[in-house]
Amino acid sequence: MADVKMVLLSGLAEMVAGAISMFFGAYLSTKSQREFFDNEIKRETREIDEMPEKETEEIREIYSNLGFKEDEVEMIVKRVTSDKKLWVRFMMREELGIMEETFDDPLRVGSIMGISFAIGSLPPLIPYMIMDNPFTALKVAVVTSLLFLFGVGIGKTTVTKGNWLKSGIEVAIIGSIASGVGFIIGKIVSLVVG
The missing domain is CATH 1.10.287 (Helix Hairpins)
Structure with missing residues (x-):
């Protein structure tokens, strides 16, 4: 890494x-x-x-x-x-x-x-x-990103007036999928390029 x-x-x-x-x-x-x-x-x-x-x-x-x-x-x-x-x-x-x-x-x-x-x-x-340790930083980055996305979903309900929990989970899931796809593409590119 x-x-x-x-x-x-x-x-x-x-x-x-x-x-x-x-x-x-x-x-x-x-x-x-x-x-x-x-x-x-x-x-x-x-x-x-x-x-x-x-x-x-x-x-x-x-x-x-x-x-x-x-x-x-x-x-x-x-x-x-x-x-x-x-x-x-x-x-x-x-x-x-x-x-x-x-x-x-x-x-x-x-x-x-x-x-x-x-x-x-x-x-x-x-x-x-x-942080100095890249493995620890990655784990913390995943958690902070999920919490941030969840917070964005909750914030969205101030406009939509929807269910805050559902919205928070929805945004966190969508963000996770997008991040996961980006991570996988990055892995594939690094394997191909070497």
């Missing part, structure tokens, strides 16, 4: 690389969603400019299908079409089901993902920071 410093350095390198990768993955994904939204706004604005009758008819259809009476529908159509920004926003929400509020800031999302990855990478590394 590798010595403690080698495991620690490898783990820290993976933590930094993984955090950077998670940051950029989340950033680009969120940025793409925002770009999609912006392009849909441009398309919807163009449709309102070029085919106002068709877009007005779509408003009528939406509210008629909801059971509004004809005079109520006309009142809504008049109000919505009187303000172009409102009209575009209305078409985005009601026709396309896209709401601007659902799109997060890419930098914020990327930062949260990167920092979360780094924090999640620390529990298995801490034993290697304070």
